[in-house]
Amino acid sequence: MTNQKTVLITGGNTGIGKQIALTFAKNNFHVIITSRDASNGEDAAREIIDATKNKNVSCIQGDLSSIKGCYALVEKVKSEISSLQVLINNAGVTMMEKVINEDGFELTFMVNYLAPYILSTGLTPLLKQNNNGRIINVNTSARMQGMGKLNIETTPFGSDFKPGWTYNNTKLANAMMTVTLAEQLLDSGITVNALYPGLYKTKNSTQKLNSIFMRLIMKIIMLREMSLAIAGEAPYQLATDEALTRETGQFFHMKDKSQFTKKVYDPAERALLYRKTIAWLGAAS
Numbered sequence: 001m002t003n004q005k006t007v008l009i010t011g012g013n014t015g016i017g018k019q020i021a022l023t024f025a026k027n028n029f030h031v032i033i034t035s036r037d038a039s040n041g042e043d044a045a046r047e048i049i050d051a052t053k054n055k056n057v058s059c060i061q062g063d064l065s066s067i068k069g070c071y072a073l074v075e076k077v078k079s080e081i082s083s084l085q086v087l088i089n090n091a092g093v094t095m096m097e098k099v100i101n102e103d104g105f106e107l108t109f110m111v112n113y114l115a116p117y118i119l120s121t122g123l124t125p126l127l128k129q130n131n132n133g134r135i136i137n138v139n140t141s142a143r144m145q146g147m148g149k150l151n152i153e154t155t156p157f158g159s160d161f162k163p164g165w166t167y168n169n170t171k172l173a174n175a176m177m178t179v180t181l182a183e184q185l186l187d188s189g190i191t192v193n194a195l196y197p198g199l200y201k202t203k204n205s206t207q208k209l210n211s212i213f214m215r216l217i218m219k220i221i222m223l224r225e226m227s228l229a230i231a232g233e234a235p236y237q238l239a240t241d242e243a244l245t246r247e248t249g250q251f252f253h254m255k256d257k258s259q260f261t262k263k264v265y266d267p268a269e270r271a272l273l274y275r276k277t278i279a280w281l282g283a284a285s
């Protein structure tokens, strides 16, 4: 028990996150999932315990749709554990309608970009307790990142919102943040990488699309859908493979080391996003 490593997986109550949780539980990790709905999360934790016979699986309720909710989750996690080996920022949304949260941020930007940033920085002290804490951001394919048109003045506040497409802008921001955090944490022993998990039929990937064109595109994309049962394998490898101990600021296309889309490597754009993020969060606190 004392040597058991701990993994925290956001959005672990369903979809890819639940499969990731199952994979870590099978491999004897202490697994903590977060779920915005407490009873969904508890049901999922129970199912994972039944399936794996690993009793060290639990749920912490946390809503990532506001800055306050993200900081509250960080505090709850800190009150329950004193060290963390792996943080998997998995929770994500594809909004089909524009929703602005209580802080003035568009919800996709909040959940897919700001939330992973707040959790990663907030939980850094716990990840530092180990020689090799690992942060993994579940992102999208480099092609979809490349389709992202992140506009720092408009995307965060939803004024350029496009159903479905805003997702790419926010995953591009998430990828840029991955590289920036990796640079900032270089001497801490914590690695920060992003991963495309594969293509699976989940609530997120089968949103109600409001145009025939988008429905057609989605039908074509989903022809390459994979079995959800394998969705935990690539994140598990990235989190545990000894050979990846020093890999940081990298993008993995499932299990293979790959490249982010070109825009991610622009240092000036990344610096601007970072400065703005600090200012937004500073203003909110």
Ligand SMILES: NC(=O)c1ccc[n+]([C@@H]2O[C@H](COP(=O)([O-])OP(=O)(O)OC[C@H]3O[C@@H](n4cnc5c(N)ncnc54)[C@H](OP(=O)(O)O)[C@@H]3O)[C@@H](O)[C@H]2O)c1
Pocket: 010, 011, 012, 013, 014, 015, 016, 017, 035, 036, 037, 062, 063, 064, 065, 089, 090, 091, 092, 093, 111, 138, 139, 140, 141, 196, 197, 198, 199, 200, 201, 202, 203, 204, 205
């Ligand atoms: N499915 C794919 O083919 C695919 C491909 C590329 C990347 N991804 C990425 O994989 C990750 C997991 O997606 P999925 O396909 O497994 O989708 P999913 O089944 O819809 O799961 C998304 C998870 O995020 C949680 N979440 C959403 N908004 C939240 C909020 N405001 N606060 C807290 N939790 C919230 C959901 O909670 P609720 O259950 O309460 O809604 C759920 O647990 C996402 O980052 C997604 O972008 C998926």
